[in-house]
Amino acid sequence: MITTHRGTEAQRAFLDRARRGLLSLAALVALTSAATAQAPAPATAAPTGNAQRGKVVFETTLRCFACHGYDGQTGSPRLVPMSRSEDIFLAYVRKPATQGMPSFAAVSEQQLRDAYAYIRSIPQAAPAPDSVPLIKGILDRRSKAN
């Protein structure tokens, strides 16, 4: 099986069918889960959207931050680092696999690509916990607690 930064060839074909509404939700869940499981590393292909416009989409137009945090890291689930490829991302947000995630099926493709570009532009590095004195202090106290 060939695995690319956009998932396997099979996954891409699967996504095409998903876009055309030919797949069940359960099948899409299986696909997206598999994509996540097989590609834990951040996506690497350059996004096609505009990150600057995407920030507006993320923070103002669609308010993605309501669940995921302004920086895509403080909410749930975390979006940074983004492991999904652009196409898988688009397919997912249009027909999410979970009830908690709203469907953005009625949103323009360009807006979604821009939002994806913005998410990809967010710096990925969170500080190492031990390098933050407050967090390290809490870790030390918790370790000593029992």
Added chain:
Amino acid sequence: MADSLDRRDFFKGAALGAAGLVVTAEKAADAVAAPAPPPVTLPTDPHAHDLAYAQAQSTVTTPPTRVATQGRPASDFMVDVLKKIGFEYAAINPGSTFQGLHESLINYGKNTAPELLTCLHEEAAVAMAHGYAKAAGKPMLVAVHGTVGLLHSSMALFQAWADRVPVVLIVGHHRNPSGVINRPHSAQDMGLLVRSFVKFDDEATNLERFAEAAMRAYKIAMTPPMGPVVLTVAAELQESIVTNEPRIPELVVPAPPQGETAAVREAARMLVASDNPLIQIAKLGRTPKAWDLLIELAETLQAPVDTLGYSSWQKFPSWHPLYGTGGRGYTPDVTLGLEVTDMSAQARAARASNRKTISISAEHLFQGSNIHDYGRYADVDLAIAADAEATLPSLIEEVRRQITPARKTAIEARGQRVAAAHKAGQLDGIREAKYGWDASPVSVPRLIAELGDQIAKDDWAIVSGHQFTGDWQRRLLNHDKPYRYNGDCGGFGIGYDTPASVGGALAHKKNGRLSVAIVGDGDLNFSPGVLWTAAHHKIPLLFIVHNNRAYHAEVMIIQRMCGVRGRGNENAHIGNVIADPDPNYAQLAKAYGMYSEGPIEHPKDLAGAYQRALAKVRAGEPALIDVVSQPR
């Protein structure tokens, strides 16, 4: 203020002037010395419902008291009853339907035990009593105006009901209302307005009945499952003269029921034989004893303790090795619920997989409710209708008796596995605080971690819930005392945290504890006047406003609904955000006379702001820090 004028009946001078009746507070006060009320001309049309007619009739039919009361006011006797019960505080929002009792409390009762707390909204008064009861372990008295005050109270009574917390509320009214404006403040059946979510209500028709009703109401409020109670007291009775003073009965609160011996023995047998027992708790912890007893049971069994979610009082130390659900892969074969209101889901899941459930709860004694919070029918394997706290000693004793040496070895091995899994999981959970650590708006874990650092040497108590801050409090702060956390609202309604925090802080004040409340901006806006109550009564408390400028849970659910209906997501914020203009909660607090700082948008500014505000709190004042924060 002229005592003839109902607080809510008092129309401004301009309106009265239109009818040629200028009755000001000063003139009414002057009139006290006059031998008779001034002549009043009523409008010719007795059916006129205009403002002037209403005011005139009100003035005529309830004239100011001009002669000192002869004899002992009945409301003085009522105060004696309330003092015998032992109320420390009475949260009130004033109203003419309990003016007799109000006057007796402040003059005859000398405004001590109970001391009046001036509240700017009845919902805040009851919510304060709710928070106080959980922190103090006993009810606060609340007094409110007829109908209007009770209706304002209703939401907070519902929350206390859903949280199984005792509150004793007195509502005034007129048995025989004679004024146009007094009539809406009276009712044939006042308790009916809130009967769906109070445990008991009564109206006494004479003083002997009042004394008994008050004792009975307190007893019922405090008997598990606990809950709010309402006493209706007519103004006529309050303002009557005692002619034959009745005896004040003794307050007798019954000992809560313990589990039946054979049933407790069977519960112990199931738990001892279990390979993977799990203890779940919710409304456990009427008294601090439950904290120690639960630790003892958990350690004897080496069983993990799941404190469940927002509706739980969460009375188990958050950094204890047994705090958690056992770690990944731990599938409980016996689940023991202690005061878990609704175990139906656990029971169904267990029956589907040949596992067992036990419920020990006073909820089994519950007689019914219009509110569906009792949940679905729970077909647990063993139900013990008893107070779990009262039953724990016998359960622990029986578990100890049944543990054989062989079981002891297995139990100890389980404890080590569970502790290791919990520790690893909790350390990972703490490490997650790194995400968004330097972000602006401020992340919730940063907001809490900075706080924890500064109160580490204080004897602190979080007096707000954690419904909107996730489990970060319990991850980052060691809840190692029963009073560290005061629980959530119970009924999942916004508007509880801010006033309940003031009540909780009041309870902690005499113990010298440092109280902190992390409240949402949405919550604060329901009863902001309670900031003034905290400032006025010098209740030390640090408010941290988790200001995400929206009802963010609702943003998310409307986003989802937009998606379900395929009509675009761009309007999901409408009706949900609290911005444009952005409210300035620091200025709001200042307006109420409270030290405040903010809005703070950058995490680097948190430590200094906390430091300055905490200095005020340690000196005995409330303070508020407005933190612009990530959604959750």
